[in-house]
Amino acid sequence: xxxxxxxxxxxxxxxxxxxxxxxxxxxxxxxxxxxxxxxxxxxxxxxxxxxxxxxxxxxxxxxxxxxxxxxxxxxxxxxxxxxxxxxxxxxxxxxxxxxxxxxxxxxxxxxxxxxxxxxxxxxxxxxxxxxxxxxxxxxxxxxxxxxxxxxxxxxxxxxxxxxxxxxxxxxxxxxxxxxxxxxxxxxxxxxxxxxxxxxxxxxxxxxxxxxxxxxxxxxxxxxxxxxxxxxxxxxxxxxxxxxxxxxxxxxxxxxxxxxxxxxxxxxxxxxxxxxxxxxxxxxxxxxxxxxxxxxxxxxxxxxxxxxxxxxxxxxxxxxxxxxxxxxxxxxxxxxxxxxxxxxxxxxxxxxxxxxxxxxxxxxxxxxxxxxxxxxxxxxxxxxxxxxxxxxxxxxxxxxxxxxxxxxxxxxxxxxxxxxxxxxxxxxxxxxxxxxxxxxxxxxxxxxxxxxxxxxxxxxxxxxxxxxxxxxxxxxxxxxxxxxxxxxxxxxxxxxxxxxxxxxxxxxxxxxxxxxxxxxxxxxxxxxxxxxxxxxxxxxxxxxxxxxxxxxxxxxxxxxxxxxxxxxxxxxxxxxxxxxxxxxxxxxxxxxxxxxxxxxxxxxxxxxxxxxxxxxxxxxxxxxxxxxxxxxxxxxxxxxxxxxxxxxxxxxxxxxxxxxxxxxxxxxxxxxxxxxxx
Numbered sequence: 001x002x003x004x005x006x007x008x009x010x011x012x013x014x015x016x017x018x019x020x021x022x023x024x025x026x027x028x029x030x031x032x033x034x035x036x037x038x039x040x041x042x043x044x045x046x047x048x049x050x051x052x053x054x055x056x057x058x059x060x061x062x063x064x065x066x067x068x069x070x071x072x073x074x075x076x077x078x079x080x081x082x083x084x085x086x087x088x089x090x091x092x093x094x095x096x097x098x099x100x101x102x103x104x105x106x107x108x109x110x111x112x113x114x115x116x117x118x119x120x121x122x123x124x125x126x127x128x129x130x131x132x133x134x135x136x137x138x139x140x141x142x143x144x145x146x147x148x149x150x151x152x153x154x155x156x157x158x159x160x161x162x163x164x165x166x167x168x169x170x171x172x173x174x175x176x177x178x179x180x181x182x183x184x185x186x187x188x189x190x191x192x193x194x195x196x197x198x199x200x201x202x203x204x205x206x207x208x209x210x211x212x213x214x215x216x217x218x219x220x221x222x223x224x225x226x227x228x229x230x231x232x233x234x235x236x237x238x239x240x241x242x243x244x245x246x247x248x249x250x251x252x253x254x255x256x257x258x259x260x261x262x263x264x265x266x267x268x269x270x271x272x273x274x275x276x277x278x279x280x281x282x283x284x285x286x287x288x289x290x291x292x293x294x295x296x297x298x299x300x301x302x303x304x305x306x307x308x309x310x311x312x313x314x315x316x317x318x319x320x321x322x323x324x325x326x327x328x329x330x331x332x333x334x335x336x337x338x339x340x341x342x343x344x345x346x347x348x349x350x351x352x353x354x355x356x357x358x359x360x361x362x363x364x365x366x367x368x369x370x371x372x373x374x375x376x377x378x379x380x381x382x383x384x385x386x387x388x389x390x391x392x393x394x395x396x397x398x399x400x401x402x403x404x405x406x407x408x409x410x411x412x413x414x415x416x417x418x419x420x421x422x423x424x425x426x427x428x429x430x431x432x433x434x435x436x437x438x439x440x441x442x443x444x445x446x447x448x449x450x451x452x453x454x455x456x457x458x459x460x461x462x463x464x465x466x467x468x469x470x471x472x473x474x475x476x477x478x479x480x481x482x483x484x485x486x487x488x489x490x491x492x493x494x495x496x497x498x499x500x501x502x503x504x505x506x507x508x509x510x511x512x513x514x515x516x517x518x519x520x521x522x523x524x525x526x527x528x529x530x531x532x533x534x535x536x537x538x539x540x541x542x543x544x545x546x547x548x549x550x551x552x553x554x555x556x557x558x559x560x561x562x563x564x565x566x567x568x569x570x571x572x573x574x575x576x577x578x579x580x581x582x583x584x585x586x587x588x589x590x591x592x593x594x595x596x597x598x599x600x601x602x603x604x605x606x607x608x609x610x611x612x613x614x615x616x617x618x619x620x621x622x623x624x625x626x627x628x629x630x631x632x633x634x635x636x637x638x639x640x641x642x643x644x645x646x647x648x649x650x651x652x653x654x655x656x657x658x659x660x661x662x663x664x665x666x667x668x669x670x671x672x673x674x675x676x677x
Contacts, residue, residue: 115156209577241365286673469537585618614668
């Protein structure tokens with residue numbers, strides 16, 4: 001019989017709706033039940049694409065004997081970390097403090113006030129590798145609760161006090177400088193894997209935001225080492241097993257340091273961030289590899305991740321048929337079976353599929369370490385393999401729509417579509433934005449976002465600061481790609497809510513709003529993780545909004561928020577990639593480009609595209625006609641002599657306007673390859 005999770009809108013929670021565990025969703029009702037029964041609370045946090053979450057669910061939460069112990073002695077709460085990043089953030093801090101490490105599934109035991117007294121991640125069904133079995137753990141914690149309650153309560157109080165007493169973030173009064181950026185690049189050079197690309201060792205995550213910073217820093221300063229680190233990493237990721245060589249799209253991370261074997265789940269935020277950084281690599285250098293990855297990844301997003309309502313789904317699972325990577329891995333015999341002897345052996349060599357295997361059970365991930373000599377043959381073979389793979393059991397899809405991740409995807413598709421002249425991508429971005437407005441923003445008929453939706457219905461969780469910052473960015477890029485100033489209005493709405501309800505009074509931003517449900521602490525952290533921190537996302541979007549509208553208050557807010565760069569950027573640049581990218585735009589200006597043409601001028605598109613191809617970090621573009629009064633950057637701008645005219649400005653102070661497209665290109669750093677298209 002399904003438990004109460006059957007009423008959830010979260011695909012992750014729905015995966016547990018048939019567990020014998022009497023699960024509750026996070027909320028006051030669960031804590032009231034724990035008080036009524038005088039039992040502790042077990043909080044299990046995970047997400048739908050998490051391999052070890054599935055393992056623990058199968059081993060423990062589907063087991064009747066484990067469920068009986070949980071149901072008799074605990075109130076059990078299941079949390080989707082993607083739906084409730086606030087709950088996840090608070091208890092992940094506690095888990096790391098207690099154990100020295102974190103991860104998912106996260107298993108936290110808390111008292112009636114939510115104070116954690118024990119925490120860990122995965123626990124096996126029997127003692128293993130120094131871990132107690134899950135049942136042993138439950139018995140021990142139940143005994144402690146019943147017989148040593150004072151110790152349990154004291155432990156929770158100590159943990160909460162420790163979390164509250166963490167040293168605050170240092171926000172300096174001075175603006176980030178080019179010297180600060182150079183120090184960050186120098187630190188990254190010391191951490192760079194010169195052999196395989198990327199930073200550090202295994203496991204190796206795609207450093208998308210750091211790569212964005214390095215590309216911007218090269219565009220700002222001409223520093224070749226920054227470009228070299230970015231290019232080597234971008235190529236290694238695209239050619240390795242972490243990238244789906246048949247259908248496009250990136251897996252979550254590589255378990256090794258050479259990008260050979262991925263953790264196979266595909267997350268929307270990774271693919272959105274990587275799509276955009278590969279588009280920027282192409283804009284900067286004209287790399288054919290970069291263009292191919294942009295086109296294939298955009299195709300993957302539109303084909304595999306788009307929901308019927310027009311939004312983008314959160315993730316694809318790592319597993320299918322109960323095995324991680326089963327959908328993606330091959331052996332030589334399988335290639336021969338599908339392709340025949342000649343093409344099968346050729347493909348095995350080309351794709352590094354070996355008899356021993358590079359993955360598990362003699363299977364290999366597909367790598368394309370060099371471009372094939374016969375491109376036409378590869379195109380045919382790739383198509384046949386992709387079609388044959390369609391007959392396999394597909395990984396599950398978490399089809400909830402997350403506002404922040406859709407904001408990142410809207411920005412990536414709109415910008416890549418404008419750069420590569422693919423209007424379908426821009427239309428898809430606009431459709432996703434429409435969904436966010438209609439469902440996430442329209443749910444309560446006010447200017448507040450809900451975090452998630454599914455099947456066109458809004459979820460119950462309020463938006464966090466990441467949702468407002470990333471959606472503002474998406475709306476801003478969509479405005480620049482289309483010229484529709486409605487998107488600019490919505491961007492301002494997002495930022496105004498973030499400033500009013502999430503600002504910490506010191507220049508930074510809390511994760512949760514001032515009127516949101518109380519937790520044991522109010523999370524506040526500028527560090528980027530797998531996606532931009534809300535702090536840095538709002539800072540970046542405020543800087544862009546100021547450049548597009550001339551409202552200086554937005555710039556002041558961005559400058560203050562980016563005061564953390566001086567203390568964190570050089571010391572921990574891998575955790576501040578988005579903030580460093582925003583700081584690079586701040587140092588560069590950012591430039592503001594206004595393109596003014598007469599209505600129906602046939603050259604409008606060429607001028608607009610040239611402006612968008614500018615590489616000056618964080619540059620903004622507005623295009624329109626004389627007399628347009630909805631776009632501040634176009635106010636009082638004329639098409640000189642009736643010809644297309646460009647105004648290149650900083651802080652709304654403009655250089656001499658030009659009617660020569662070559663002059664515009666040179667002023668904003670358009671590279672040579674752009675003139676060849």
